[in-house]
Amino acid sequence: MEPDLWYLYRHMFRSRLFEQVVQVFWEQGLISFDMHMGYGEEAIAAGIVCQMVDGDAMALDHRGTPPLLMRGIEPTLILRELMGRPDGLCGGLGGHMHLYSREHLCASSGIVGSSGPAGAGFALAAQYLRPGTLAIAFFGEGAINQGMLLESMNLAVAWQLPLLFVCKDDKWSISTRSASVTGGELVERARGFGLHTVEVDGADVEAVWHSAGEAMKRTRDGGGPTFLHAHCVHLEGHHLGFFLFRVGRDQIKEMIPLLGPLLRSATRRKGGSSRERIRSLTDIATRPRDAVKEQTQKEKDPLYRTRQKLISDRDRLEALEAEINVEIQDVMEVALED
Numbered sequence: 419m420e421p422d423l424w425y426l427y428r429h430m431f432r433s434r435l436f437e438q439v440v441q442v443f444w445e446q447g448l449i450s451f452d453m454h455m456g457y458g459e460e461a462i463a464a465g466i467v468c469q470m471v472d473g474d475a476m477a478l479d480h481r482g483t484p485p486l487l488m489r490g491i492e493p494t495l496i497l498r499e500l501m502g503r504p505d506g507l508c509g510g511l512g513g514h515m516h517l518y519s520r521e522h523l524c525a526s527s528g529i530v531g532s533s534g535p536a537g538a539g540f541a542l543a544a545q546y547l548r549p550g551t552l553a554i555a556f557f558g559e560g561a562i563n564q565g566m567l568l569e570s571m572n573l574a575v576a577w578q579l580p581l582l583f584v585c586k587d588d589k590w591s592i593s594t595r596s597a598s599v600t601g602g603e604l605v606e607r608a609r610g611f612g613l614h615t616v617e618v619d620g621a622d623v624e625a626v627w628h629s630a631g632e633a634m635k636r637t638r639d640g641g642g643p644t645f646l647h648a649h650c651v652h653l654e655g656h657h658l659g660f661f662l663f664r665v666g667r668d669q670i671k672e673m674i675p676l677l678g679p680l681l682r683s684a685t686r687r688k689g690g691s692s693r694e695r696i697r698s699l700t701d702i703a704t705r706p707r708d709a710v711k712e713q714t715q716k717e718k719d720p721l722y723r724t725r726q727k728l729i730s731d732r733d734r735l736e737a738l739e740a741e742i743n744v745e746i747q748d749v750m751e752v753a754l755e756d
């Protein structure tokens with residue numbers, strides 16, 4: 419069977435537009451604190467969430483907006499929640515990282531790695547209460563060294579839980595290159611626990627749909643848990659206004675206030691060797707630029723990739739985008755009403 423690319427694009431585009439409104443609100447100060455976006459993860463979310471059925475559950479990380487939206491949660495409720503309003507999804511108490519919907523069986527958390535145990539709990543409930551349903555646990559590769567996530571992988575295999583672990587790998591944990599703190603290959607680690615594993619290009623929504631679909635079928639049929647390793651980028655970096663991206667995009671402006679402290683620390687008598695200092699300074703000078711370059715490549719943007727495949731039917735594409743535009747404008751206006 420082949421996926422309906424138009425349907426998947428509709429979900430991805432809707433999520434992108436919705437998050438653009440979130441970005442505008444954040445820039446206007448209507449949403450406070452760090453705002454982690456799902457920009458760049460839309461194909462992973464769409465390829466998986468669009469195959470969920472009633473009774474399936476999902477445990478999310480700090481980038482939960484796209485999956486929640488795609489699962490059918492009212493966008494106005496999400497937007498109001500992000501604004502901290504009492505008429506939001508969780509009464510304004512969840513912010514953007516701790517969202518919950520009993521009706522949709524989904525919960526997010528900002529505690530890195532906690533979607534593992536939460537997903538295992540959902541899967542255990544599914545095994546007992548709703549045979550044939552499953553749970554999905556979404557997390558970034560930065561969570562892969564968290565004990566609780568590894569423990570839940572172990573239990574998922576030992577108890578043959580209907581659980582799909584989805585590792586969204588953008589190679590960065592805030593400003594740390596994940597490879598610099600992680601040994602070995604992730605799929606090999608997962609295989610070590612006895613998990614079935616799949617690796618996929620997370621910008622290719624059709625590939626995600628196929629890989630996830632097979633894994634979900636296998637899990638529903640009692641074949642046990644799967645580890646799906648999906649590669650992606652974060653087009654706006656770790657969160658909106660991310661320091662590394664600000665520096666990478668405008669090195670001169672952002673670095674000027676830092677030159678004094680950097681110079682002072684580089685010339686201090688006590689401290690590391692000159693070699694180490696030069697290495698650190700080179701790293702400070704190159705890391706922001708590299709991060710922006712790696713994360714903003716057009717070919718790694720799932721929206722761009724999917725749009726390219728649909729562009730031959732320009733009229734249909736533009737009509738679809740216009741329709742969603744109207745919907746999201748409306749959501750924005752309703753969310754702002756008293």
Ligand SMILES: Cc1ncc(C[n+]2csc(CCOP(=O)(O)OP(=O)(O)O)c2C)c(N)n1
Pocket residue numbers: 480481528529530531557558559560561562588590591592656
């Ligand atoms: C247990 C815990 N430790 C540290 C943090 C701080 N923190 C927030 S996001 C993040 C990086 C997570 O990286 P990754 O899991 O790859 O997700 P990404 O943000 O790249 O999507 C960290 C360390 C946290 N929220 N929870």
